[in-house]
Amino acid sequence: MRILLVGAGGVGTAITRIAVRRDFFEAMVVADYDLTRAEAAVAAVEDPGRFTAARVDASDRDAVVALLREHRCDVLLNATDPRFVMPLFEAAYEAGTRYLDMAMSLSKAHPDRPYEECGTKLGDEQFAAAADWEAKGLLALPGIGVEPGLSDVFARYAADHLFDEIEEIGVRDGANLTVDGYDFAPSFSIWTTIEECLNPPVVWEKARGWYTTEPFSEPEVFDFPEGIGPVECVNVEHEEVLLIPRWVGAGKVTFKYGLGDEFIDVLKTLHKLGLDRTDPVEAGGVRVSPRDVVAACLPDPAGLGERMHGKTCAGTWVKGVKDGAPREVYLYHVADNQETMRDYGSQAVVWQTAINPVVALELLAGGVWSGKGVLGPEAFPPKPFLDLLTAYGSPWGLREEI
Secondary structure (H helix, E strand, C coil): CEEEEECCCHHHHHHHHHHCCCCCCCEEEEEECCHHHHHHHHHHHCCCCCEEEEECCCCCHHHHHHHHHHCCCCEEEECCCHHHHHHHHHHHHHHCCEEEECCCCCCECCCCCCCCCCCECCCHHHHCCHHHHHHCCCEEECCCECCCEHHHHHHHHHHHHHCCEEEEEEEEEEECCEECCCCCCCCCCHHHHHHHHHCCCEEEECCCEEEECCCCCCCEEEEECCCCEEEEEEECCCHHHHHHHHHCCCCEEEEEECCCHHHHHHHHHHHHHCCCCCCCEEECCEEECHHHHHHHHCCCHHHCHHHEECEEEEEEEEEEEECCEEEEEEEEEEEEHHHHHHHHCCCHHHHHHHHHHHHHHHHHHCCCCCCCEECCHHHCCHHHHHHHHHHCCCCCEEEECC
16 A cells, blocks of 8 residues: 555644554655655654655645656545645545545535525535546545544444444543643644534434534533543534434434533634634735634644643444343543653644544555445444554443443
């Protein structure tokens, strides 16, 4: 397997640090708009025989196609933010390579009823091309980070092994992370966080299909494992709600994120001031995206690891029936920042995102996972993934709720 990794930020760099310990691939080209970032990621893994740095503009489809062909790559792994999903997705198709990402094509709110009806949903542009990918014999595997990704694998595992009938699936994400020296320092891309938190959240119900609600709606307190404890979670737009119902039968699917009152207040203020906008505005004789300015003013999440303390938990809560009796479980994965920094030099949130596409690539390289078209993580057998994740030294957990 020859891999083109596009994006050498926090997640992309963590991918290289995880992948270098595995022998399933022949070469990995690490490409970024900023060549120095790509070179730094490659230099840190000290494996010049397999890792190469390159510069590429992720929005330039032709340049990405040329890079894929130059290095004879058969897989494109997208570690950029969601703005670049479609040009990279289309470049992989044109070059005849497989494609993986961790965040799907962007949504667009319904023009008249944004908090009741869906407009363009996350991933709609990719799924619209599914027949073309299948006809060409190619696989696109979107949403294979931690959330979406591992959370979707958990949903499929629950359906296959833990339940006869599923009433509800709820992805629940919470943490007790703190960052020394900062009053406000998001642990993941603020560009992506603003996108998913201020867009109308999507909910799936079997009797109703997909519909939307207000941002930060339906708060609930969820008790997270391994010392994290109770965290208030709210509805947030996320890919799992658009992925899980396509392959897993359930009465309802939701995604709720533990943001905290302060984080929610900051996001609401950004929205009120128009600083969440992505379209450029005139400022001091230059045109600039307000959201890009916000991102530039905040610390790079990839560089916060030494100041960060605590754990982050991603997981899938499932309620249903097994052998005629009610059952409720929470399948989860916890990353401890102290451990990920010690073992990989990557902070917990980006590391937890990064490990899952590497596991998926290894399953694809070995033929354990295979397919054609645009397929979510739920479309594949879950047990090989969870077994290999454990073999990587990163076990998952299962907590019986009732």
